[in-house]
Amino acid sequence: MKPSQRLLVLLFSGTAALRGGGFFDTLDDKTRFDSDALGLHADLSFMTDATLYVPELPAQGLLTSDDHVFFVPRLMTFFDAQMGDRLTLHTQMRADRGFDPGAVPDGDVRLDEYYLQGRILRDDDLNVRVGKFGTAFGSWAKRSLSWNNPFVTAPMAYEDVLTVSDRKLAPSGVKFAQRRDLPDNKTNWLPILWGPAYTTGLSVSDRIDWVEYAFEVKNASISSSPEVWDAAQVGFPTNPTFTGRVGLRPAPEWSLGTSVSHGTYLQDSTASLLPVGSSVNDFTQTTWGIDAGYEHGRWQIWSELIGTRFEVPWVGALEAVSGFVEAKYKITADLWTAFRWNQAAFGDVPGLDISWDRNGWRSDIAFGWRVSENIQTKLQYSLGDKSGREPEGNHLGALQLIMKF
Amino acid sequence: MKPLPTLLLVFAGVHALIADGTIEGKLSVESMKPSPSRPGYLPSPTKQPVLKPESAPAIVYLERDDGVYPRTKTNETVRIRQSGYQFRPSMVAIQTGTKVDFPNLDEEFHNVFSCSKAKHFDLGRFRKEEASPEVLFNKPGVVKIYCEIHQHMRCFVVVLDTPWFVKTDAEGKFSLNNIPPGDYSLKIFQPSERLIQQRVTVTDGQTNTVNLTR
Numbered sequence: 001m002k003p004s005q006r007l008l009v010l011l012f013s014g015t016a017a018l019r020g021g022g023f024f025d026t027l028d029d030k031t032r033f034d035s036d037a038l039g040l041h042a043d044l045s046f047m048t049d050a051t052l053y054v055p056e057l058p059a060q061g062l063l064t065s066d067d068h069v070f071f072v073p074r075l076m077t078f079f080d081a082q083m084g085d086r087l088t089l090h091t092q093m094r095a096d097r098g099f100d101p102g103a104v105p106d107g108d109v110r111l112d113e114y115y116l117q118g119r120i121l122r123d124d125d126l127n128v129r130v131g132k133f134g135t136a137f138g139s140w141a142k143r144s145l146s147w148n149n150p151f152v153t154a155p156m157a158y159e160d161v162l163t164v165s166d167r168k169l170a171p172s173g174v175k176f177a178q179r180r181d182l183p184d185n186k187t188n189w190l191p192i193l194w195g196p197a198y199t200t201g202l203s204v205s206d207r208i209d210w211v212e213y214a215f216e217v218k219n220a221s222i223s224s225s226p227e228v229w230d231a232a233q234v235g236f237p238t239n240p241t242f243t244g245r246v247g248l249r250p251a252p253e254w255s256l257g258t259s260v261s262h263g264t265y266l267q268d269s270t271a272s273l274l275p276v277g278s279s280v281n282d283f284t285q286t287t288w289g290i291d292a293g294y295e296h297g298r299w300q301i302w303s304e305l306i307g308t309r310f311e312v313p314w315v316g317a318l319e320a321v322s323g324f325v326e327a328k329y330k331i332t333a334d335l336w337t338a339f340r341w342n343q344a345a346f347g348d349v350p351g352l353d354i355s356w357d358r359n360g361w362r363s364d365i366a367f368g369w370r371v372s373e374n375i376q377t378k379l380q381y382s383l384g385d386k387s388g389r390e391p392e393g394n395h396l397g398a399l400q401l402i403m404k405f
Numbered sequence: 406m407k408p409l410p411t412l413l414l415v416f417a418g419v420h421a422l423i424a425d426g427t428i429e430g431k432l433s434v435e436s437m438k439p440s441p442s443r444p445g446y447l448p449s450p451t452k453q454p455v456l457k458p459e460s461a462p463a464i465v466y467l468e469r470d471d472g473v474y475p476r477t478k479t480n481e482t483v484r485i486r487q488s489g490y491q492f493r494p495s496m497v498a499i500q501t502g503t504k505v506d507f508p509n510l511d512e513e514f515h516n517v518f519s520c521s522k523a524k525h526f527d528l529g530r531f532r533k534e535e536a537s538p539e540v541l542f543n544k545p546g547v548v549k550i551y552c553e554i555h556q557h558m559r560c561f562v563v564v565l566d567t568p569w570f571v572k573t574d575a576e577g578k579f580s581l582n583n584i585p586p587g588d589y590s591l592k593i594f595q596p597s598e599r600l601i602q603q604r605v606t607v608t609d610g611q612t613n614t615v616n617l618t619r
Contacts, residue, residue: 207452252514252532295514297529333518333527372520373551 027405042081047404049074049146053101056393058183060362060384061159062191063396065102072101076145086119090133099195099226100159100186111230112198126206132230134196135222136203136214136245137259138304139291141196150300150328151366152380152398154195156342157306157322161189163357164310164318166224167267169274173349176315180357183391190223190265192287192308192322197222200231201240215244221265221285223308228267239264239281255293262286265310274313283311298330316350320357334371340364342384360386377401426584426607432463432577432593451555452513456489461496461596464563465579466570467589467605477568479503482539485550485560487515492550492560496596498570499562501545506537516553523564524548547598563594 031044053063053070063070074096081089092113098104099112115131134141140158143149153159163179168188170176179185201218219231221241228234241263248256266280274280289306305323312318322344330336342362346355362384370376382396479502486493488510499505507517509531518527523546528538542548542564552558563570569589573579586607593601 252512252530295530297531300530330527330529333525334520370520373518373549 039084040081042079045078045080045405047076047078047145047147047402049076049096049400049402051101051152051398051400053152054397054399056395058392060382060393060396061153061156062100062161062186062195063102063153064098064100064186065105070102072097074146085122088117090115090117103226110226124206125208127204129203129205130201132198132200132232133203134198135193135218135243135261136205136216137193137197137222137243137261137287138245138289138306139255139257139293139302140304143302144196146400146402147376147404150326150336150338150368150378151340151364152378152400153364153382153396155304155324155326155340156344156360156362156384157192157304157324158195159191160322160342160344160360160362161186161191162320162346163189164223164312165189166221166228166265167269169270169313171314173315173351176312177349177352177354177356180355181391190225192306192320193222194225197224197229198226199224199229199241200236210249212247212249213245215242217242218263221263222261222287223265223285223310237264241285253294253296255291257291259289259291260287266313270313278313283313285310300328302326315356318349318356319347321345334369336368336370338364338366338368358386358388360384374405375401375403426586428467428581428584428591428605428607430465430579432573432579451490453489453511455555455557456491458491459493459495460575461561462573462575463577463579463596464496464498464570464572464594465581466498466563466565466567466592466594467581467584468565468567468592469587469589472566474500474567474569476500476502482506484508485562486510487517487552487558490555490558492552492558495559496561496572497563498572498594499542499564500568500570501543501564501566502541503564504539504541505562506539508537509533509535514554515558517550518553519548519550521548522546524562527553530554547594561596 033042051072053059053065053072054068055063057066057068059065074094077093079091083089090113091111093109093111095109098108099110113133115129115133117127117129120126120128134144140155144154161184163176165188170179199218199220201216203214203216205214206212218241219236220228222243241261243259243261245257245259262284264281264283265285266283268280271280285308287306287308289304291304294301303323303325305321307319307321310318324340324342326338326340328336328338340363345359346357348354349356362382364380364382366378366380368376368378378400380398383394385394386392478500481503483497483499483503483505485497485505485507487507490511507528509515510533512533514530514532516528516530519525523544524540524542526540542562545564545566548562548564550560550562569581569584571579571581584607586609588604588606591603591605
């Protein structure tokens with residue numbers, strides 16, 4: 001047994017000792033600061049994941065390891081501060097093996113989220129947010145943290161790598177179409193929407209009775225890779241991405257929404273490779289989506305349908321549709337199960353009678369155990385297939401232990 | 406847990422009366438720790454403002470050495486409301502065998518649950534005006550209750566075999582009535598989860614006074 005696997009076994013066996021919660025309560029007490037005199041309330045909190053992936057290689061989604069068993073520890077540190085009645089600050093720092101598992105095998109520390117949020121009017125929910133934060137598109141970003149996600153992985157639309165790239169251009173449609181028979185190039189290719197897309201910018205959100213909305217202007221497209229999310233490091237482009245979602249909450253049980261996003265997605269490094277007279281700003285990703293959620297009693301159900309269109313140099317417009325339906329059911333007070341069906345379909349390469357990527361599906365099933373109010377563990381199995389495509393593994397198993405305090 | 410109000414027991418005057426004796430005392434508040442949640446300070450917004458949590462009192466109770474108690478308080482159904490995104494009351498003492506219901510008075514879902522050893526339960530998402538599920542507490546112990554959706558919400562249910570318990574009032578005063586004469590352990594459970602205890606004897610026709618310190 002590898003040291004990392006031994007560590008995971010040790011972590012699981014140690015959870016029983018922590019079930020009482022007293023340790024976490026004490027720690028929580030000591031990481032909080034409140035001062036009415038200063039009008040400042042601050043809280044430091046933590047979440048740790050220990051995840052064991054067992055993929056059939058090459059692994060599905062954004063798991064980039066080529067190991068048959070891959071261990072990913074992660075520490076998330078959250079700092080929240082309220083200054084006065086209207087101003088809040090939030091940061092999320094992560095130490096792990098890359099934003100996506102295995103992206104930085106030797107370890108990485110990042111500030112994945114940081115933003116300042118102000119409530120404009122005293123008696124209203126109108127908020128303005130500035131910084132680096134998850135996208136307003138769809139409904140999954142809000143429950144993407146491991147504690148809230150019934151699964152270990154994201155839905156296919158949020159992690160299944162397509163053949164379109166923001167940095168490697170194919171010289172023709174024919175050459176581009178050949179990519180569909182290659183293994184996913186996770187370094188250079190993009191999904192429809194990359195994880196929660198912690199890109200940088202400004203947002204406005206509000207809730208008026210049972211209608212809610214959020215609009216944002218960000219530095220990168222929703223499909224962009226984590227390395228270009230932080231405007232403090234890569235700058236803010238002249239053509240940003242505009243994203244918005246309008247949602248309805250007609251009753252506590254129901255959540256309905258529609259989202260749109262439009263912006264450029266190519267990196268500046270491709271400028272010299274573009275057709276004469278064009279620039280990176282001429283090539284955009286336009287995405288629309290609808291989402292619906294229902295929850296009551298022991299059930300929580302979410303679904304999304306997302307369509308996207310990439311304008312690709314030398315190729316033309318490429319369209320894809322991807323969606324999922326996800327349900328979580330609490331079997332007992334401590335145990336729950338979840339099932340998710342994902343499906344994706346692709347349009348043809350312009351001028352060719354061939355789809356630009358392989359149509360595919362994936363079913364995910366998970367079982368979870370809430371050990372205590374601070375600890376839970378999940379076991380997931382995924383079975384997927386892309387029609388006629390051999391290079392990607394069909395199976396993935398994952399075991400995850402999460403602690404928050 | 407988040408900081409909770411703590412009480413320093415400065416003085417407890419215990420008077421034991423004959424047969425149906427009464428035990429009285431007073432706890433003085435030394436300091437109040439910050440509440441577990443500041444109104445308006447939440448990781449996710451709520452539809453209505455978050456109101457302040459109730460100040461949690463202390464639970465004072467008597468235990469007998471033989472562990473045999475009359476079951477005088479198990480027929481009632483105790484109510485813990487969710488109102489203003491807080492549990493109200495935030496601390497309750499009940500006798501084993503008592504049922505508790507959890508009506509939701511807010512406009513949004515709550516999801517009440519506990520992982521405590523004395524009681525595991527999860528009521529799922531339920532809304533305002535829905536019939537509240539009843540939970541039977543049949544094992545003694547401290548049950549910490551949370552809302553899965555609003556993580557700042559918390560509540561203690563102190564499940565006791567003894568029927569001789571009382572909550573202190575806002576000034577820290579308590580009065581335990583109709584106590585049979587005998588030897589007891591007087592225990593005080595504080596919001597900080599600290600337990601203070603002292604042996605007391607209730608003797609016919611006499612008043613016993615004890616001083617308890619942390």
